Amino acid sequence: MKPKMTLKRIAKELGVSISTVSKALHDNKEISQDNRDKIQAFAKFYNYRPNNIALSLKNKKTKTLGLIIPDIVHNFFSKVISGIEHVANLNGYNVIIAVTNESFDKEVINMELLVQSNIDGFIMSLSKETLLKQDKHHLQETINQGIPIVMFDRVLHEIACDKVIVDDVEGSRIATQKLIDTGCKKILLLTTGDFINIGKLRTQGYLEALGNNNITPDSDIILKINDLGNLEKKQDNRDLERDINQIFEKVPDIDGVFAVNEIYAIKALNVARQRGLRVPEDLSVVSFSDGILSQHSWPSLTTISQHGFKMGERAASILINRLALEDEEKEFVTEIIKTELIERDSTR
């Protein structure tokens, strides 16, 4: 195990000073062509690479981005990470990922840890608990420290920073309209509690679509599911199926379902099967979040794609651009990623 090449070692071996080596490697004209060639050849031969830590210490930049997400075992977030990774690498940035597991405390701790790791900026999606508590002191604090934040998907609009979001209202409107267009009259909405802004917004889109078509909303067929954890992981989410079933019991002529995420949609599919309803003949289903479940379920789900990969790409490039600007003057932007209706077999 050979020790690492450094400017110092090169200098000693070649009998010149460190700064000569440094300049030569930067192809500085101050240094004679002869020496430049010699030093560069030597460095190349021994595969010299400048020490990033030393550079970081000097430049006060680590070329590292901190990424805070609620959950990594989640198709949407995985896609976002992919997108972030992609443009980060293109620009010579590394990405450190920290997972909050939807916990406010872990979000705060992770951010502090990453700040101490001297990351240059944050990309983050807030935990459910943070959204619920509406506690944003840690966010404001990091911004005050001069560390820029780009929020995506789950954002807090009161915070002055860049944001990348999906037009949840529009996406839901389109989804609901699709159901109406294919003849649905009674559309069950499966959504989250209002404290999650995406749940709230998607509910709003649903209501707007109904309004546009002069359909009176019926609170009996709006189910707000309050789960703080991660439903995908829970074994005991039978409860949800039971709740959905009860609604069908009460309102048997439901002919459409709009679910704000894939899991809810799958549950609806299961209930339909239990009740002998054919999808899409008797019941149409549209889901938000185009993930792996939608593609492989039976029947495959018509969904609203959030373009997670693209969201990640945009978030990363916005952050990297801001970091490149040095002096903070550019206005904060809120970029809206267009959603897209992907038609599959769960609708007519």
Add this chain to the structure above:
Amino acid sequence: MKPKMTLKRIAKELGVSISTVSKALHDNKEISQDNRDKIQAFAKFYNYRPNNIALSLKNKKTKTLGLIIPDIVHNFFSKVISGIEHVANLNGYNVIIAVTNESFDKEVINMELLVQSNIDGFIMSLSKETLLKQDKHHLQETINQGIPIVMFDRVLHEIACDKVIVDDVEGSRIATQKLIDTGCKKILLLTTGDFINIGKLRTQGYLEALGNNNITPDSDIILKINDLGNLEKKQDNRDLERDINQIFEKVPDIDGVFAVNEIYAIKALNVARQRGLRVPEDLSVVSFSDGILSQHSWPSLTTISQHGFKMGERAASILINRLALEDEEKEFVTEIIKTELIERDSTR
């Protein structure tokens, strides 16, 4: 935006020397109790945190782990990452993730990049292309540079390093045996090309189970699928369903399917549906890799769980232990994570 607190600033404010401050903050008895109290209080008040970069420069340790994975949008890898994150954070380590997209070149480049970021060690799962080419120079090189590697799942046994794997042979044997136990006589195997060692090993387990029960293997019902990319993402994987269908055409009395991953199993489910076969009454299906698809498919899939989270945890703690040892003497270990049969609705 206030400038960061440093030893130097504290020293100046308090009118003492930098080294006094440093010692006081380390509660060094050399420094008078008075001064220690004063300095510590001051530091606490101004929320002083030592600069990790400076520490890294001195210690030649970054407390950062490099993670190289083929694909992040993949349930199994996500779980492994979760496990790694978990123990890494517990031990004060950060994790930098790089994705290879199954490409050898990206694997090489990413490793070089992370080496330049001065990560302390690697955790990695090899790309399909690397397995195919059997090119391992980049692995050997990093090891020679004194950077430890822990490989998981997709490993190369010729490389001297720690490894965390699943007993693919045993898992497959158990899966196949389960099918045999429930009465299957003709079991279709859906596997990958042999160049992927997990495909090879799982095939071996299948064959062993047949042998144990005096069943003669039939090459007509062994389908080796050669995909280098990521099948999950391909739209045109209809081909696979067609191929499976053809086998059923040829061998109509197939009554069981063992698939080495979830996607293949889902495809089998689809083909069964097309052919009017009831699962599990007419056809039983067992899959490897317990992911989100297995839980939510219809019927839900009996699978072999690889315990991805645990694999990640073990890989990380093996690496962190080795890093703590400093001088390399400990023997390399190969840890085998027990698989587990998770029975769901696709088997009787």
Add this chain to the structure above:
DNA sequence: TTGTACGCGTTATCAA
């Protein structure tokens, strides 16, 4: 054209 010296923030050694 080359080299010296300093600073980034920290710790450790040695001198006062």
Add this chain to the structure above:
DNA sequence: TTGATAACGCGTACAA
């Protein structure tokens, strides 16, 4: 009990 100094690796302003 305290402080000055060197060192980690690099870049650069300035001196030679």
